[in-house]
Structure formats: C-alpha cells, structure tokens
Amino acid sequence: MRTDGPVVVALDGTPHSARTLEWGVAEAVRRQADVLLVSVVDDTWQVTAWSWYPMVGMTEIDTQVKEYLAEQETQVAERHPGLTVRSRVLHGAVVPCLREISAEGQLLVVGAQSRHGRQRTGTTGVHVAAHARCPVAVVRTEPERPVLPDADVVVGVDGSSASLAAARVAAREAWMRGRPLTVLHARPTIPDPFGRGSVPPLATDDENDPTHKAARVVAESLRADNGGLTVQVALVDDDPVDALTGLARGAALVVVGSRGLGGFRGMLLGSVSGAVIREATCPVLVVHDNG
Incomplete structure (x- = not known):
C-alpha cells in the first residue's frame, strides 16, 4: 500500500463534512502525511444540457467552493500547525474525479450521512470504493x-x-x-x-x-x-x-x-x-x- 502520498479528504459542504474532515485529518496526523482537501463541482449536466452554450452560474459556484475549501484549509492549519494542508477544486462527475485524484494519495476519505431509521448510505461511497486507486475510508458515525x-x-x-x-x-x-x-x-x-x-x-x-x-x-x-x-x-x-x-x-x-x-x-x-x-x-x- 502506498505511504508517500497525501490523505485526500473529499468534502461536499453538507453538515456531515465536518466529521469527514475531522476523521481524515486525524488519520493524516497518525500517518504523518500531508492533507489534500478536495470538492467536486459536477458540471457535466451543463455540458449535456447546453451543448456549446455558456455554463450559466458555474463561475459563481466555483468561487463559492474555492472559498469553502480555503476556509477549511485555514482552520485545519490553525489547529495543526505542523501539518501541510492543500486544497483543490475538481470539475466533472464525482466518482471519476475522485478516482483520478485517488492515484495521488495513500488514502481517500469520503463522507456518508448518519443513518435515520432504515436509511442507508447512498451508492456514491460504494462506487468510489470500487473504482479508487488507493484504499478508501467511508466515514459515518452515529451521534x-x-x-x-x-x-x-x-x-x-x-x-x-x-x-x-x-x-x-x-x-x-x-x-x-x-x-x-x-x-x-x-x-x-x-x-x-x-x-x-x-x-x-x-x-x-x-x-x-x-x-x-x-x-x-x-x-x-x-x-x-x-x-x-x-x-x-x-x-x-x-x-x-x-x-x-x-x-x-x-x-x-x-x-x-x-x-x-x-x-x-x-x-x-x-x-x-x-x-x-x-x-x-x-x-x-x-x-x-x-x-
């Protein structure tokens, strides 16, 4: 198993991302590895829907995601001064994007919402775990x-x-x-x-x-x-x-x-x-x- 790459933490801005980030950073500290925070902006539907037309609103979304990642990066760096933290916005379908970035890491960390009643984790974590080029941690905890x-x-x-x-x-x-x-x-x-x-x-x-x-x-x-x-x-x-x-x-x-x-x-x-x-x-x- 590769040990020379960063721990890649995928965030989507939803409430459970905070737990995903906490878990991924703790794992990076244990491994003495760098952290790479990523978010995927899925703009593939725009290409399909609009063909060659301009992608309405994508610039604003991209800016918001960059600001979100920069904020998370700053908070992690403040809590862990000796930890190297970077961030990157990915564009495209979620699973292919995470599969590609996983080639750079020693571990890919993705989140899953907490179960409520009979609710289960969706298919994204399953597909990412199947296709990733490094081990994948699917993080879910019960409060x-x-x-x-x-x-x-x-x-x-x-x-x-x-x-x-x-x-x-x-x-x-x-x-x-x-x-x-x-x-x-x-x-x-x-x-x-x-x-x-x-x-x-x-x-x-x-x-x-x-x-x-x-x-x-x-x-x-x-x-x-x-x-x-x-x-x-x-x-x-x-x-x-x-x-x-x-x-x-x-x-x-x-x-x-x-x-x-x-x-x-x-x-x-x-x-x-x-x-x-x-x-x-x-x-x-x-x-x-x-x-």
Whole structure:
C-alpha cells in the first residue's frame, strides 16, 4: 500500500463534512502525511444540457467552493500547525474525479450521512470504493453511539488476497490507534442438499479445525509484525455482512477487502464489502489487494 502520498479528504459542504474532515485529518496526523482537501463541482449536466452554450452560474459556484475549501484549509492549519494542508477544486462527475485524484494519495476519505431509521448510505461511497486507486475510508458515525476508548478495529477475513491485505492494513490501523484488533471469519450457514439441516457449525474450540488453524496463523502473523498489538479471533456461523455490521456497532473502524472469495473474477467490489459500506454504523476502510 502506498505511504508517500497525501490523505485526500473529499468534502461536499453538507453538515456531515465536518466529521469527514475531522476523521481524515486525524488519520493524516497518525500517518504523518500531508492533507489534500478536495470538492467536486459536477458540471457535466451543463455540458449535456447546453451543448456549446455558456455554463450559466458555474463561475459563481466555483468561487463559492474555492472559498469553502480555503476556509477549511485555514482552520485545519490553525489547529495543526505542523501539518501541510492543500486544497483543490475538481470539475466533472464525482466518482471519476475522485478516482483520478485517488492515484495521488495513500488514502481517500469520503463522507456518508448518519443513518435515520432504515436509511442507508447512498451508492456514491460504494462506487468510489470500487473504482479508487488507493484504499478508501467511508466515514459515518452515529451521534448516539460515541466510540468508546477501548473500542476495537474489526477486519473480516476469508482467505482471499484482498482480505489478507485488509488484515495487514487493519493491524496497522489498530496499532496506530492503540486499540485491539478483532479478526473475524464468518461462514454462512449452508443448507444440506439432502435435507438434513445445515453443515456443522465452525469448531471454534477445536484448534485442529482447518479454519481455526488458518485464522490463528493470520493472527500470529499480525502480532509478530505489529509489536504489542492485541489480536483476538472471532469465528462465527453467520452471514458475513450481518457479522461485520454487528461488530461495527461497537467498533472504532471496520476494514474489509474489496473482493472476497465469493466474488466473480473481474468484480471491483464484492457484495459483502458493498453491503458493509451501506450498513455499517462506523467508518469502513476498503482495501484492494493491489492497494
């Protein structure tokens, strides 16, 4: 994973941008990285609607966005005098613009509104996570669920290269935060085709069980690579999305690989990762195995 670029924080001027900015800056401080604040002015509809005609009002919008970013840049610089902060206005469709700028960064941070009732995150975060050229953090928090001091970092693993890359990133994130790491493997219940119920549950207490052995090897490797890191393993029989989002309710961060073993070859983002982005009530970090 690239470590020499800035943390790119995408802001849209809505109320939840303040939390996105706070989270992204804290991450940059932990990584000792620069910060690049960006906002996208989506003027593509003007080109379609007006063809070669002048884009009415776009100059005023562009000026407003520049002023907004300059204000955020100044506030961050005042709070963190040693931090290098820059800003840039991007023009075009949101997802392609963020994908292009992500090539410059070691992390792209985007926001998501807090859930209300059954409301979920929209598709923008999912599409950005799928197409970005660096890891993507989709930031959402629940005001009524503050992060506790002992909250852990959770990572889902299934043996795929993307999930193992995610585990390494999650371990680093947990170590930087001084938090424990939970390595979760969830196996969905599979109905027996012969009508005898379902496959036996994971033998979590049997250290000779292949799944238990594999998870233990991953945990031991993460401990060895991150001195002092507390790593616990959770093996459950449950839908992976339900298991991850369940643990997310008390977690500081959930980390997932972009595509697991169940994804079709060529998919940019697996169904589990996409669902976790939409459902989780804490920030979600999506890692590509080549990221």
